Amino acid sequence: MTVKHLLVDYNKVNERGTFSPGDTLSGRVTVVTSGETKVQCFLIKAKGKAKVTWHEKEGQATGTHRDKKKYFYFEHIVIQDKNKGDGSEIIRSGKNVYPFTFVIPNTDMPSSYEGKWGKITYSVRAQLTQSIWLFHKTKTEFPFLTKSEFPFASRSDMIIIGLKEKQYATRISFHGSAKVAMNATSEKLGVKQGEAMAVSVEVLNDSARTVTPTFYLCEKQTFVAQSKRTVHTSETLFGTGDPIAAETSQSITKVLSIPTQLHPTFFNCRMMKLEYRLKVSLDVPRDSEIKLPLVILLGSPKPHQQKPKRSIWFQNLPG
Incomplete structure (x- = not known):
């Protein structure tokens, strides 16, 4: 467990703190290690999706209804083991910063939203894989705002x-x-x-x-x-x-x-x-x-209070 800290962060593009179709999402992933770390794969992903799930009684049974839609998905490979799995790629000891840039598609997509049985989320994630049983993940959601002035009617x-x-x-x-x-x-x-x-x-x-x-x-x-x-x-x-x-x-x-x-x-x-x-x-x-x-x-722009990022610190297991 040489990976001690994994954090993904992004740069704001306006005073509202939101992103819209056509904007550039850029930022960095920070990895802190206590020593040289062998890596099989290190990915940064950006994703927009909608998902609904609810349960309801159907006779004597309970039925589950769900659906999802992916608005976009990008993946950037930071490190990939050329030997396909023997962990030959190395991240040096200490603090390592990896920048990323994605361009959000310029298409009509709904704004971020969380309701009773569904939500629309936009996020950037990082995944660092050391072996099949040892990997680390982190993500942060970014607020997305539709470009449609009237997203409720033509x-x-x-x-x-x-x-x-x-x-x-x-x-x-x-x-x-x-x-x-x-x-x-x-x-x-x-x-x-x-x-x-x-x-x-x-x-x-x-x-x-x-x-x-x-x-x-x-x-x-x-x-x-x-x-x-x-x-x-x-x-x-x-x-x-x-x-x-x-x-x-x-x-x-x-x-x-x-x-x-x-x-x-x-x-x-x-x-x-x-x-x-x-x-x-x-x-x-x-x-x-x-x-x-x-x-x-939609009202007048106000500064967005960014949610705390899922900064992950890892500890060595006893024994």
């Missing part, structure tokens, strides 16, 4: 959708002879990460009880594998409006701030997609709610 769809258009919906509920009517309006369909959006609610409360509007952000993750489909949904409470007394009507405007950490809406991966809705509900005996479509857009 250009023609965008004209129809109209991101700046207001969204309207109406709901009328009857409780015995009483009626509760609600109109909800959001000022636009497309909202950037970290941006604020006004939502207006008009409530006609002809019932004998006070009602209160509540605002939620609904997230829907869809995963597809082997012609099967599964959905994971969640809701985040945005806040509540003022109570509306019995037999009165009132208009309420709530300003909602989109969290900066929300992943933008996307459809440009065949195995998964991410959608959002804005839900407004009233606390009446039978739930009365309205859902308005919402598209989360």
